[in-house]
Amino acid sequence: MRIPRHVAIIMDGNGRWARRRHRPRVFGHIRGSSRVKPVVREADRLGIKALTLYAFSTENWTRPDTEKSVLWKLLKKYLQSEKEELGRMNVRLGVIGEIERLGPDVRSVLDPVVEELSGNTGLRLNFAISYGSRRELARAARLFAEDCVTGRRKPGEMDEKILSSYLWTGGLEELSDVDLVVRTSGEVRVSNFLLWQSAYAEYVFLDECWPDFSPEHLRAAVDEYSRRERRFGGIGGTG
Ligand code: IPE
Ligand code: IPE
Ligand code: MG
Numbered sequence: 001m002r003i004p005r006h007v008a009i010i011m012d013g014n015g016r017w018a019r020r021r022h023r024p025r026v027f028g029h030i031r032g033s034s035r036v037k038p039v040v041r042e043a044d045r046l047g048i049k050a051l052t053l054y055a056f057s058t059e060n061w062t063r064p065d066t067e068k069s070v071l072w073k074l075l076k077k078y079l080q081s082e083k084e085e086l087g088r089m090n091v092r093l094g095v096i097g098e099i100e101r102l103g104p105d106v107r108s109v110l111d112p113v114v115e116e117l118s119g120n121t122g123l124r125l126n127f128a129i130s131y132g133s134r135r136e137l138a139r140a141a142r143l144f145a146e147d148c149v150t151g152r153r154k155p156g157e158m159d160e161k162i163l164s165s166y167l168w169t170g171g172l173e174e175l176s177d178v179d180l181v182v183r184t185s186g187e188v189r190v191s192n193f194l195l196w197q198s199a200y201a202e203y204v205f206l207d208e209c210w211p212d213f214s215p216e217h218l219r220a221a222v223d224e225y226s227r228r229e230r231r232f233g234g235i236g237g238t239g
Contacts, residue, residue, distance in 0.1 A: 002226035004179035006172075007043060007218075008052040008128075008194055008201070011035075013185025013209030026070040031211035033074040037082060040125060042215035044089055046222060050124040050175040054193050058098065058132030072102070075129070076109045083113045090122030096168035097131030124172060131168070133195035140166035169197055177201075180225045182218070184210045202228050 011032060018028030036053065043051040056071060086093060093114050099107070143166050147153040153162075169176040178194055178201040186207045190198070204221040206213075229236050 001223060003047050004202075004222060004225050005048070006050040006052070006175050006178045007048050007180045007182065007222070008054070008178045008198070009039070010054045010181065010183040010191065010193055011210040011213070012183055012187055012191075014211055016185060017209035017211040025067060028209070028211050029067075029070055029074055033078055035210060035213050036078060037085075038215050039213065039218055040086075040091070040123070041089075042218050044091070044123045046219070048123065048222075050126065050172060052096070052126040052128055052169075052178070052194070054128045054131065054191075056097070056129045056131070057192055058130060058135050059192065061101070061130070072106050075127075076106060079109050079113045083116065086117055086125070087120070090120045091117060092120040092122060092124045093117040094124060094126045094171060095129055096126055096136070097129045098135060099129060101130050124175060126169075126172070128193070132192045134192060136168050137196060139168075164196070167196065169194070180204065180221065182206065182221045184208055184213055184217075200230065200232055202230065 014028030014032040015025035016028070017031065018025050021027070040051065055075065060071075061068070095110065095114060099110070102110070140163060144153060144158065144162070148155055164170060164176050167176065176197055178198045180203075181190075181194070181198055181201045182204045183189075184206050186205070188205050194201075202225050204224050206217060206221070208217060
């Protein structure tokens with residue numbers, strides 16, 4: 001099997017999964033958060049180098065406070081309960097997104113765990129939290145303009161590599177391009193996720209909602225990926 005280097009997952013469908021069971025939406029978030037651990041393990045086992053998980057978008061801030069507070073609780077719980085295991089797995093943890101919008105209670109858990117695991121050399125696990133691709137691109141343009149004003153950069157230097165380095169994924173360096181994007185829940189859209197980084201990604205859309213996602217689904221998506229011919233605009237093997 002050809003293993004993608006960077007896999008990104010849009011973990012969607014928690015609310016619908018719960019509603020179908022006549023339970024409140026947050027029930028789906030609780031079950032959904034428990035799906036992260038086995039998927040991280042499987043990604044590591046498969047030899048995937050970077051795994052980016054879309055946990056909360058810039059647009060998700062419009063959701064009710066009650067729902068958001070459950071999501072933050074679950075994020076804190078995940079980090080607290082998993083940090084040791086992630087450390088043992090040599091996972092390097094990162095976050096992409098406007099984390100300055102997160103409350104101090106979340107930051108006080110998130111920042112030390114990221115710091116603790118940032119020196120590791122294994123799988124790069126990135127949580128996209130308060131992430132939006134348009135926000136990321138606008139921010140990159142602003143940071144570059146500021147560097148031009150202070151003389152660190154010249155406008156004529158701007159190219160694809162330099163723009164990439166100003167994105168939140170800039171720290172991923174050669175892994176910043178996404179090879180495979182998986183979206184659960186049957187929705188066939190991108191929802192402001194890694195627009196630049198997925199320019200030549202393969203997409204796999206699954207009908208299962210995120211609370212039903214298992215390591216087998218990840219393997220099936222990787223299998224599907226390995227059967228695709230990526231041509232990058234060329235004429236490929238049959239040309
Ligand atoms: C994904 O599930 C989790 C987040 C976006 C935080 P949803 O909450 O979007 O569930 P659906 O799509 O409404 O079913
Ligand atoms: C995308 O799902 C964001 C995450 C999974 C975190 P949404 O549920 O927010 O996307 P839309 O609203 O269906 O496009
Ligand atoms: Mg959704």
